[in-house]
Amino acid sequence: MKLIIVESPTKANTISNFLGKDFIVESSYGHVRDLPRGKLAIDIENDFAPQYVIPRKAQKTVNHLRKSLESADILILATDEDREGEAIAWHLSKALYPAENKNKKSPKYPAEGREKIKNAERIIFHEITKQAIEKALANPRSIDMNLVNAQQARRILDRLVGYKLSPFLWKKLAAGLSAGRVQSATLRLVVDREKEIRAFKPEMYWTIIAELSAKGGKDAFEAILIKINGEKIPASGLKNKTEVEKIASDLKNSVFSVKEIESRALERKPSPPFTTSTLQQAAWQYLHFSSKKTMFLAQQLYEGIKIKEGSAGLITYMRTDSVSVAEEALKNAQTFLKKNLGEHYALAQPRRFKTKSRLSQEAHEAIRPTDPDRAPDSIKNDLAPDQFKLYKFIWQRFIASQMPEAVFEQTTITTEARSRQEGKIYLLESRGSVLKFDGFLKIYPLKIEEKILPKIKFNDELKAKKIETKEHQTEPPPRYNEASLIKTLEKFGIGRPSTYAPTLSIIQTRGYVVKDGQRRFAPSEMGEKVSELLVENFPEIVDINFTADMENDLDDIAENKKDWVSVVKEFYSPFEKNLNEKYESVEKQNLDEPTESICEKCGKPMVIRFGRFGRFIACSGFPECKNTKELPPEKINMACPLCKEGEMVIRKTRRGKIFYGCSKWPGCAFATWQKPTGKFCPDCDSAMVEFRGKEKCSNKECRFKHGKKSKEK
Numbered sequence: 001m002k003l004i005i006v007e008s009p010t011k012a013n014t015i016s017n018f019l020g021k022d023f024i025v026e027s028s029y030g031h032v033r034d035l036p037r038g039k040l041a042i043d044i045e046n047d048f049a050p051q052y053v054i055p056r057k058a059q060k061t062v063n064h065l066r067k068s069l070e071s072a073d074i075l076i077l078a079t080d081e082d083r084e085g086e087a088i089a090w091h092l093s094k095a096l097y098p099a100e101n102k103n104k105k106s107p108k109y110p111a112e113g114r115e116k117i118k119n120a121e122r123i124i125f126h127e128i129t130k131q132a133i134e135k136a137l138a139n140p141r142s143i144d145m146n147l148v149n150a151q152q153a154r155r156i157l158d159r160l161v162g163y164k165l166s167p168f169l170w171k172k173l174a175a176g177l178s179a180g181r182v183q184s185a186t187l188r189l190v191v192d193r194e195k196e197i198r199a200f201k202p203e204m205y206w207t208i209i210a211e212l213s214a215k216g217g218k219d220a221f222e223a224i225l226i227k228i229n230g231e232k233i234p235a236s237g238l239k240n241k242t243e244v245e246k247i248a249s250d251l252k253n254s255v256f257s258v259k260e261i262e263s264r265a266l267e268r269k270p271s272p273p274f275t276t277s278t279l280q281q282a283a284w285q286y287l288h289f290s291s292k293k294t295m296f297l298a299q300q301l302y303e304g305i306k307i308k309e310g311s312a313g314l315i316t317y318m319r320t321d322s323v324s325v326a327e328e329a330l331k332n333a334q335t336f337l338k339k340n341l342g343e344h345y346a347l348a349q350p351r352r353f354k355t356k357s358r359l360s361q362e363a364h365e366a367i368r369p370t371d372p373d374r375a376p377d378s379i380k381n382d383l384a385p386d387q388f389k390l391y392k393f394i395w396q397r398f399i400a401s402q403m404p405e406a407v408f409e410q411t412t413i414t415t416e417a418r419s420r421q422e423g424k425i426y427l428l429e430s431r432g433s434v435l436k437f438d439g440f441l442k443i444y445p446l447k448i449e450e451k452i453l454p455k456i457k458f459n460d461e462l463k464a465k466k467i468e469t470k471e472h473q474t475e476p477p478p479r480y481n482e483a484s485l486i487k488t489l490e491k492f493g494i495g496r497p498s499t500y501a502p503t504l505s506i507i508q509t510r511g512y513v514v515k516d517g518q519r520r521f522a523p524s525e526m527g528e529k530v531s532e533l534l535v536e537n538f539p540e541i542v543d544i545n546f547t548a549d550m551e552n553d554l555d556d557i558a559e560n561k562k563d564w565v566s567v568v569k570e571f572y573s574p575f576e577k578n579l580n581e582k583y584e585s586v587e588k589q590n591l592d593e594p595t596e597s598i599c600e601k602c603g604k605p606m607v608i609r610f611g612r613f614g615r616f617i618a619c620s621g622f623p624e625c626k627n628t629k630e631l632p633p634e635k636i637n638m639a640c641p642l643c644k645e646g647e648m649v650i651r652k653t654r655r656g657k658i659f660y661g662c663s664k665w666p667g668c669a670f671a672t673w674q675k676p677t678g679k680f681c682p683d684c685d686s687a688m689v690e691f692r693g694k695e696k697c698s699n700k701e702c703r704f705k706h707g708k709k710s711k712e713k
Contacts, residue, residue, distance in 0.1 A: 001022060001023075001024060001071060001072045001073050001074075002022060002023050002024070002072060002073065002074045002075075002076055003023075003024045003026065003068055003069055003072035003074070003075050003076065004019075004023055004024065004025045004026070004076045004078050005025075005026050005027070005028055005065065005075070005076070005077055005078065005079070005092055006025065006026075006027055006028070006078050006079060007027065007028055007029070007030050007079050007080065007085070007088055008027055008029075008030075008299075008303050009027040009029070010300070010303040010304055011027070011128065011303040011304065012025045012026060012027040013025075013304065013311055014128050014303060014304025014311040014312065014313055015078070015128060015133055017310050017311050017312075018129075018130040018133050018134070019133070024068055024071075024072060026064070026065055026068055027061075028058075028061060028065065028079070028088060028092055029058070029061050030058075030088070031055075031058070031087075031088055031091060032054060032058045032061060032062050032065075032088070032091055032092055032095045033052040033053065033054055033055075033058075033091040033094060033095050034052065034053070034055055035050060035051070035052065035053075035155065035159055036051070036053045036055075040159065040160075040163045040164075041053075041159070042156055042159060042160065044572070047565045047569075048156055048565060048568045048569070048572070050152065050155070050156055052091070052094075054095055062095050062096070065092070065096055066096055066097075069096055074121065075096075075120040075121065076120070076121045076122075076123055076137070076140070077089035077092055077093065077120055077121065077122045077123070077143070078122075078123050078124075078125075078136070079092075080124075080317065080319070081124040081125070081126065081317060081364070082147075082317075082319055082498065083147045083148075083150050083151040083154075083558065084151060084498060085124075086143065086144055086147035086148050086151065087147070087148050087151035087152065087155075089122055089143055090143050090145070090148045093120050093143065120143075121140035121141075121142075122140060122141050122142055122143050122144075123136040123137060123139070123140050123141070124136060124141075126316050126317050126326075126364050126365050127302075127313055127315075127316040127317065127370045128302065128303065128304055128312070128313030128370070129312065129313060129370050129371075132370075146557065146558050146559065146560045147558050149557050149558075149564040150554050150555070150557040150558035150564065152564060153553075153554055153557055153564040153567055153568055154554055156568055157181060157550070157568060157571060158180060158181050158182075160568075160571075160572055160575070161179060161180060161181045161184075161541065161575075162178060162179060162180050162181075164575075164576070164579060165179040165534075165538065165541065165579070166178045166179050168579065168582065168583065169530060169533070171583070171588065172533065172586050172587075172588050172589060173529060173530065173533060173588075173589055173591070173610075174526070174591060174609070174610045174611065175611075176611065177510075177526070177530060178510060179530070179534060179541070180506070181541065181547065181550070182494060182495045182499055182503050182547065183503055183506050183507050183510075183512075184530075184531070184534055184541055184542045185494050185541075185542050185543070185544060185547040186485070186489065186494065186495075186503050186504070186507055187507050187512050187513065187523070187527055187530065187531050187542075188531050188534075188535065188542040188544075189480065189485065189488060189489075189544075190479075190480055190485070190507070190512075190513050190521045190522075190523050190527070191523045191527065191528050191531040191532070193477060193479060193480055194479070194522060194523050194528070196476065196477050197476040197477065197479065200476035200477070202473045202474050202475070202476075203239070203473070203474045204239070204241070204471060204472070204473055205236055205237030205238060205239050205471075205472050205473075205474065206237055206238045206239075206241065206244040206469050206470060206471055206472065207224060207225070207237050207238070207469070207470045207472065208224070208225040208238070208244065208247060208248055208251065208467065208468070208469055208470075209222055209223070209224050209225070209467075209468050209469075209470060210222070210223050210224075210225070210251060210256075210415075210417075210428055210464050210466070210467050210468075211464070211465045211466040211467075211468070212256060212415060212428075212430075212462045212463065212464055212465065213454070213462065213463055213465055214454065214456050214460055214461075214462060214463070215460075215461050215462070215463055217454060217456075219454035220454075220465055221413075221430050221432075221453050221454055222430060223413070223415050223428035223429060223430040224428060224429055224430075225247070225251075225426060225427075225428050226427055226428065226429045227426065227427035228247070228424060228425075228426055228427075229424055229425055230425075236474075237472060244469050245469065247426075248467050248468075248469050250419050250421060250422050250424065251417055251419075251426060251464065251467045252464065252467050253419065253420045253421055254417040254418055254419045254420060254426065254464070255417065255418045255420065255461070256415055256416070256417050256461065256462040256463070256464055257415070257416055257418075257459055257460065257461050257462060258413060258414075258415060258416075258456055258457065258458055258459060258460045258462065259414045259415060259416040259427070259458075260412075260413070260414040260458070261411065261412075261413055261414075261456070261457070261458055262411070262412045262414075263409060263410070263411045263412075264409075264410055265407055265408070265409055265410075265436070266407070266408045266409075266410045266433070267405040267406070267407055267408075268405055268406045268407075268408065268439075268441075269405050270351075270400045270401050270403060270405070270439075270440040270444065271397065271400075271401065272323035272353040272366060272401055273323060273325060273353075273366035273367060273368050273394075273397055273398045273401050274366060274367040274368075274394055274397050274398075275320055275321045275322065275323060275366060275367065275497065276295075276318060276319050276320055276321060276367070276497030276498070276500070277321065277486055277487070277490045277497060277500065279294060279298065279318070279367055279394070280294050280295070280482070280483070280486050280500060280501065281482075281483035281484075281486055281487055282393070282397075282483075283390065283393065284481065284482045284483040284486075285483050286393070287389055287390065287393065289386070289390070290482060290501075290504075291482050291486060291500055291501040291504055291505075292501045292502075292504070292505050293386075294390065294501070295318065295501045297386055297387055297390045298315065298318035298367070298390065298394075299318065300387060301313070301314045301315045301318075301387060301390065301391055301394075302314075302315050302316070302317060302318050305379075305382060305383060305387070306382065307379050307382040308379075308382065312370070313370055314369060314370060314374065314379075314391055315367055315368065315369055315370060315391065315394055316365050316366075316367055316368050316369075316370060317364075317365070317367075318367050319497050319498045320364070320365065320366060320367060320497060321355070321490075321496070321497050322355040322364060322365060322366055323353040323354070323355050323366045324352070324353065324354075324355050324364070324365060324366065325352070325353075325365055325366055325368060325398075325401075326365055327350075329365075329368060329372070330350035330352075330402065331350070332371070332372045332373065333350075333372045333398065333399055333402040334346050334347065334350060334402060335372075336372045336373055336399065337399070337402065337403065341442065341443075344404070345403055345404065345439070345442065346402075346403070346404075347402060347403070347404060350402060351401060351402055353366075353401070366398075367394055367398075368394065368398040369391070369394060369395045369398055372395075372398070372399060374395075375395070376388060376391055376392035376395050376396075379391075396443050396444045397444060399443050399444075400440040400441075400443045400444035401440075403439055403440035403442070403443060404437070404439040404440065405439050405440070406435065406437065406438055406439040406440060406441045407435075407436045407437040407439065408433045408434065408435055408436060409433065409434045409436050410431065410432070410433045411431070411432045411433070411434075411453050412429065412430070412431050413429070413430040413431075413432075413453055413456070414427060414428070414429055415427070415428045415429070415430070415462060417464075430453060431451070431453075432450075432451040432452055432453035433450060433451055434450055434452060435448065435450055478520065479516065479518075479520035479521055479522055480520060480521045481518075481519055481520045481521070482504060482519075482521075485504065485521060486500050486504070489503070492544045492545075492547075492548050493547075493548030493551050493552070494544060494547045494548060494551070495547075495551070496551065507527070510527075511524055511526060511527070512524055512526065512527030512530060512531075513527055514652065514657060514658055515657045515658065516658050517658060517659065517660075517672075517673040517674040517675060517689075517690070518674075522658070525610065525615065526610050526611075529589070529591070529610070533586075533589075537578075537582045537586055538575075538578065538579075538582070540574075540575070541575075550571070553567045554567075591609065591610045592607040592608065592609055592620070593607060593608035593609075594607055594608075595607060595608060595617065597617065599619040599620075599621065599625060599627050600627070601619065601625055601627045602619060602621050602624070602625040602627070604619055604620050604621040604625065605620050606618065606619055606620065606627075606629070607619075607620045608631065615631050616628055616629065616630060616631055617629040617630070617631055633649035633650055633651050633663070634649060634650045635647050635648070635649050635650075635663070636648050636649065636650060636660070636675070636676070637678075638676055638678045640662040640663070640664065640668055640670050641670060641676070641680065641686060641687035641698075642662065642668055642669075642670035643662060643664055643667075643668040643670065645664060645668075646662040646663040646664030646665075646667075646668050647662075647663045648660055648661070648662065648663070648676055649661060649662075649663045651671075659671055659672065659673050660672050660673075660674070660675055660676060672687070672689055672698050674689035674690050674696075674698065675689060675690045676688070676689050676690075676698070677689060677690055677695055679695065681697040681698075681699065681702055683697070683702055684697065684699050684701075684702040686698050686699035686702060
């Protein structure tokens with residue numbers, strides 16, 4: 001009898017469908033050993049030896065697994081193939097037989113049980129299919145201690161930073177705060193971007209556009225001014241309004257003719273199959289899924305869904321930064337395309353993508369469907385709506401990656417304008433494109449605007465119907481959203497695929513960042529203060545290059561190029577020295593703001609204090625008096641568009657997301673995610689709100705379009 005242990009009960013159920021009666025498949029429900037809560041549990045003087053315990057919530061599972069082991073002849077550890085999975089396998093091998101009984105004769109833990117643990121087999125697979133499981137069982141290996149040590153080093157480093165630095169924040173800033181190696185660097189990115197936005201000074205610039213048509217022709221097209229007397233217009237546009245008006249006036253008295261017509265074929269290649277990072281980014285952009293939700297759904301699809309032919313894993317392992325694909329999967333995709341779309345939608349040879357990541361031992365394949373023939377619509381009724389959306393997205397991306405390029409015909413018309421008054425020669429450019437062959441777009445549709453230019457010939461005279469100057473304003477860098485922040489984390493090497501979702505989740509849970517009306521990250525007041533304190537006193541912790549270098553050190557441990565104890569020691573020695581110095585030199589910041597209110601319980605003044613979830617009103621007599629109140633919402637100097645009596649205020653949801661509502665709530669229920677501008681829609685009289693740098697009507701039923709003038713009230 002063989003006992004197979006995986007982390008998830010869903011995964012266990014799926015695997016058990018592929019195996020016979022000689023196998024018992026059990027779940028560990030994640031980690032069975034960990035560092036205990038409430039204490040450091042790391043022996044710093046003894047090479048940072050971790051003091052692992054079996055958490056109370058895992059004890060029942062461990063007892064059950066020990067009992068299952070008694071009736072098994074072989075133990076097979078089949079946890080995930082990454083560092084975390086390797087560590088779980090190692091912890092299982094340690095937890096299933098207590099160390100204190102290793103030299104004792106015990107009927108509960110017999111000697112033969114110890115031998116089973118000692119000779120435990122480790123198997124890995126990238127997808128949960130019958131073929132993959134059988135192949136893994138035929139090729140067992142031992143536990144890779146290099147991967148285990150890399151995971152241990154990360155866990156110990158994070159524990160040292162969190163348990164040493166958090167108390168410093170409590171003492172110098174406010175109680176209930178926390179710091180973390182990756183989360184603090186991520187918070188700094190958000191705070192630094194907010195500072196850039198505040199420091200940004202907008203500048204005005206202009207572009208000049210002519211509406212042209214052939215003489216006697218009806219079809220008009222637009223052309224933008226690109227050169228004056230051979231000198232290129234700067235990419236940032238023209239900055240002098242007087243000069244712009246003078247040029248526009250001169251163009252109105254110019255003779256226009258076609259100087260050049262160029263047509264060429266443009267090919268657009270499909271993107272590689274998804275990695276963890278690109279899946280999270282694309283799911284946020286197109287499906288509006290948070291990274292946490294995306295990974296939750298991907299985990300379900302990987303572990304197995306019950307479909308007509310039984311439980312099956314629908315996608316490959318979802319924590320990866322590789323874009324490579326197994327040869328068999330490439331052949332299956334090619335067969336599917338030829339069979340269902342025809343030869344012209346299939347490549348003669350599979351398209352292979354090169355992985356840039358160093359972690360080849362952790363990331364064997366991109367995220368793809370386990371069976372390309374399993375089209376999304378064929379299993380739609382077996383999936384929850386969001387599961388279907390994500391599976392379809394992953395399936396489309398993979399199939400499209402093995403299809404021909406989309407082909408466009410791009411036409412560029414260069415128009416010359418000769419001034420009658422100034423004698424200047426202006427060049428204007430028009431571009432159009434037409435899709436000639438959809439290629440991969442047939443499976444993976446993207447938003448594409450076709451622009452057809454009228455048929456004209458070289459030297460044709462043109463008529464200027466209108467010369468228009470467009471005023472623009474430079475915009476500050478946008479706040480990070482989930483997609484752009486994950487992309488930045490990946491770019492700088494902060495964290496790894498498995499850490500992106502939990503990192504974004506924790507900085508929101510801690511109240512360090514909130515999402516604005518456009519679902520972008522804005523730092524809270526406390527988030528800014530925490531980041532500023534860490535930047536000033538512990539620059540290495542929040543330094544982007546330092547954090548990335550630490551990730552490289554962890555990679556080196558995984559590749560057996562560095563010793564994990566040396567890496568931890570190299571970090572901790574200067575960190576501890578600096579921490580001890582800062583405890584002495586940094587004074588506690590008094591963040592209390594006085595108010596005119598008096599505590600009704602003890603008569604002492606009430607003050608505004610910072611807490612884990614933002615500011616609140618508290619008695620200055622704390623801890624003797626624990627009276628607290630909510631802070632009144634901030635006003636934005638605008639009457640409520642609905643009741644006209646209340647004022648618009650800034651509110652937050654329970655999860656910290658910002659929205660705008662009436663101060664008369666619950667008497668008045670007006671609320672909107674976007675910030676009201678103080679103007680009103682001329683069509684329906686509803687409030688106008690900010691949306692992506694423009695104004696739009698807050699009334700969803702109103703078809704008001706951007707660009708119309710709104711009226712003041």
